[in-house]
Each structure stands twice: as structure tokens, then as C-alpha cells.
Amino acid sequence: MNVARVGLWLGLGFLYLPILLLVAYAFSADRIPFQWGGFSLRWFVALAADERLIEAALLSLRIAAGAATLAVLVGGLAGWALARFGPFRGRALFGALIGAPLVLPEVVTGLSLLLLFVALEGAIGWPGGRGAQTVLLAHATLGAAYVAVVVQARLAGADRSLEEAAMDLGATPFVAFRTVTLPLMAPSLLAGWLLAFTLSLDDVVLASFVSGPAGTTLPMVLFSKLKLGLTPEVNALGAVIVGVAAVALGMAALVLARVDGRRGGG
């Protein structure tokens, strides 16, 4: 039991110590990001004044939210089709194509998307330059693969006769989907959205390929800052993101607990 406990703490430390260090050094007064110089909030102040960083962060959040929503729409439909439409013609190929972005190296996906966008612009005049829009589409492509896998797994574990029972009791296929399938999928859609959101938020490879002058996301800014030398401002930004994520996760947990409690209690 002691061994298990030690293992647990080692594991947790491995996962969270870097993050804790980052947050701790965000409050350091020293100019070197990994040297303790006494408690200070100066880097948070500097961060608040750094418009470029703030702007990139907001853009990243917008792209992540948009990409995650698009990914849930596309990936959710794909996962539903894979789980519920039986052995339709081309099902195996469809499944493989849906999952391909999971195993393809991101540089390959990124390069091919870049070629696609350039070719499309030559052919139909869209997307009209590369920027936030193309990054969003690229992230949605990757996110949809994850959503499809999560949704398919969720539905595969749910009894198929549930939808049949709904139709048997007078629900049209559409109503059966809305009242039975969708509620069954809901947790996986939420999980898929969060996954796609996170993927988009920290992606730098895809974004580097398909972004343009007006589409510099936060990871791209950080990456370019890295070349010029880091300042503890970046630590402060990291601390803010960790804080926001913690609050969001806590709220999600609260909401889920309340939903469960309400359903359980009538």
C-alpha cells in the first residue's frame, strides 16, 4: 500500500510539477523566468499591457471555440453514422478516413491543408488568403476525428434497441434521434468538444502551416518569443490559463453533478 501511495505521488508529480513550477515562477520578481527573485505581480501587470499577447490569446480562444463546435457537428454525425447505420457500403473505408487524422503526422496534414487552401483559392477564389478562418478549419478537421471516435465508442456501448423502442412507442426517426440518441450522445459530445478545444488551443504545427498574417495564435506568438528570449510574462500567461482552465473544469463538474442530482431526484 505504501508502494502504491509513493507511486501515486510520483505519478502526480510527474504530471503536475512542471505546471506548478510555471505558476510559481509567474509570481517571481526576477527577470529570468526560472530564477526566484521574491514575490511580485509585475509580470501580470506587464502581461495586461502586452496587447499582442492578449490579442493572440483571445484569437486562440475564438478559434478553439469555433473549431471545437464545428468538430462536434461533423465528428458527431460521423460517429453516429459509424455506430448506428449498420454495415453500409464503404463503412470500413469511411471509418478509416475519419480516423486518419489521428495517425497522420501533423506536418503532413498541415502541408496538405495548405496545398488545398492555395489550390481552392486559385480555383474558386476562396478562402481569400490565410488567417484565422483557415486555422479554424484545420483544427476542426483534426478535432472532428477525435469527436467521431469518442461518440462512436459511447454509442457502441448503448443498446441499439433503445432507438427501436422509441420508434415502437410512436417516435418518428427524427424524434427518436432527438429524444433518445442525442441525450445518449450528449456526454460524449461535451467531452469531444473539450478535447477539440484543447487540441486547437495548443496546436502550433497545423497553425504554422495554414495561418497567415492575420491569424497569429497564442502558441505561435509564444514560439516566436522563444526565439527572442523568454520573459516571465509567459509564465504569468501560463498561470492565467491554468487558472481559467481550473475554474472552467470546476464549473463543468458542478453542472454535471447538478444534472445528475436533478435526474436522480425526480
Place this chain on the structure above:
Amino acid sequence: MLRAEGVAKRFGATMALDGLDLEIAPGEFFALLGGSGSGKTTLLRLIAGFETPDAGRLLLEGRDLVPLPPHARPVTMMFQSYALFPHLTVSDNVAYGLRRAGVPREERRRRVAEALALVRLEGFGHRRPHQLSGGQRQRVALARSLVVRPRLLLLDEPLGALDASLREATGFELRTLQRATGAAFVMVTHDQTEAMALADRIGVLERGRLVQVGPPTEVYERPATRFVAGFLGGANLLSGVVRPDGGVDCAEVGCVLRAAVPVTAHPAGAAVTLALRPERIRMQAEGAQPPEETNAARGTVAEVAFRGELSTALVRFDGGATLRVSRPSAEGAPERGAQVTLTWPAEALTVLAD
């Protein structure tokens, strides 16, 4: 009320249903009995509308069901897995069909309460399916199917997922419910005791064909084929050759078999098989005065098994046959190795079609 005419359904190379004809009367409890792959569940799914027949017609009160989608059929089904909606409470599960039918809120609430009372689940309305036992889930599924007042309720192995101890009581409840609602019940099962205990009529399915339809006693006492005889309660099968006088020479047990109905369908010299129920045979110790019975044969007790109220003995004959004989345990068990005389009345023998 329900008529199936020449219904056929094929899945790839297998013929699930092969030109099936069936008529179900209003308010009847009908059991479709068959092994796995006999097509019994396929027939239910065809009636409910989840499959489309390749040929034939399905008529409900004269109206063709085939073009109707499942949600437009006045038929409900209780699934083997019960298929309770996990995200809804018991009340909402039961109310689902009423909601789809647009039943007003007040009436809905009243009918849900009635349905839950009918299956003795008052006070369980706020629970979720995963908080219920298997028997309770089964009753929720029943309430959900019955609350919409279907004219025909289909039940797919309704007792299959229950513990043995719950099955008999639940079976009686099913019967009571069926009488109370007046709906016709069509049940699918592989368990012959369940079918015989519950149903007004039984249809035995073998490889997509109905081989025999009739009241339980008739199907049990007068099985039409070897399959039915073996499937329902394990009858003894005796083969022999028809004599010119209508008897059957049975070398296996070393006697002439005489059935109540003479073997006229078969010419003299033809080989026939007869079924004989284990409980119709009387067993007496060797030497006792043989009673005035048409059929009698002498054999040796090879094995005796005590089964509670009944004991089963295996009696071996010099001719090579082994007959199962059951009799009330209270009458005392024979000794293993004892010489016995077996007798049975002419009515106990049924000539099989194959």
C-alpha cells in the same frame, strides 16, 4: 386480428422465415416457441416493423402493416433487453409513448400512475432504470408498452433475463396483466415450460417454418414431428414397422405397439416413429400381475434420477431402446438393475409425421 400470409424473410443465405402463415385471435396469448435461429425473433421484428418481409402479407384487423413504419403501427414490443431509456426516470420512460401521441399532461400523469400501479411499482416513478432490479426493470418495460394501450403486444423472451426464482411469479403476473388489458400478447421464447404455462396457443417454429400450432396440452400430448416431440419435454421416440393389422412392430422394445389412432396413413411395412411421454408410462416390478393395458414391455432399470416431485428412471430393453419413465417420487423409486414391466395406454402413443 393479426394475420400473416406466406411471410418470408431471408438474411443473406439463411432463410429466417419460410412462407409462414399464422392467425392470432383478439385477446389471445400466443407463444412462439423455437430454438435459436428458428426465426422467432425475426417474426416479432417483422410485426413491429423493424424488418420488411421479402414476401407475404401482414394484416392487423384487415389493414396491411407492411407499408407502415414502426411508429405508425398500433403494436408495441417489449424488448429482451427491456431497452429502458437510461437518461429518463421510470415515469418519463412510461410516459414516452403518451408524449409522442400528444396525450395532455394531466391525462398523461394519470395514465402513467395507473400503469405503474398495474405493475406494482407505485412510488418508483422518480427512480432511474439503473437503480432498479431486473424484475422491476421488466415491469417498467411492461408498463411502458401497455400504457399506450396497444391492440397487440409483442414480447421478446419476457422472462429470459430474470432469475429462475422470479420467473414463475412473473409469468403469472404476465397472464393476469394480459387478461386485465385484453390486448393480444405474442411472446417469443425458447423455454417450452414458459410457453406452455402462459400461452393459450403455442406455435413451434423450426428453421423458419411453423411445424405445429395448437393449445399447449395438444402440442404436448400430440406432437406432430420428432422436433416438437423432442423440444417439448423430451418425449421417448420409438421407431418400428407398420403391421397389416395397424399395429407397429417395435424391435427396440420387443413388443407390438398399438396406438389409439390406427396407423392408417402409412402402408404396411412402412417405417414410422411414435412419441411416448415419460409420465404416461407405468412401471411395475417384475412378477406383479400385469394390468389390462394394450402396450406392455419388459426391461431393466439402468439409472434413477431424483428430481424433486418427479423421479426419472432410464429403462433399458434387450432390443436396444432406452425409455425415460417419470413418476411421482412419492410412489417410491425402483432399484437400479431391477427387472420391471412398463405399460402404457394406447392413447399415449402419437404417430409422428416424420
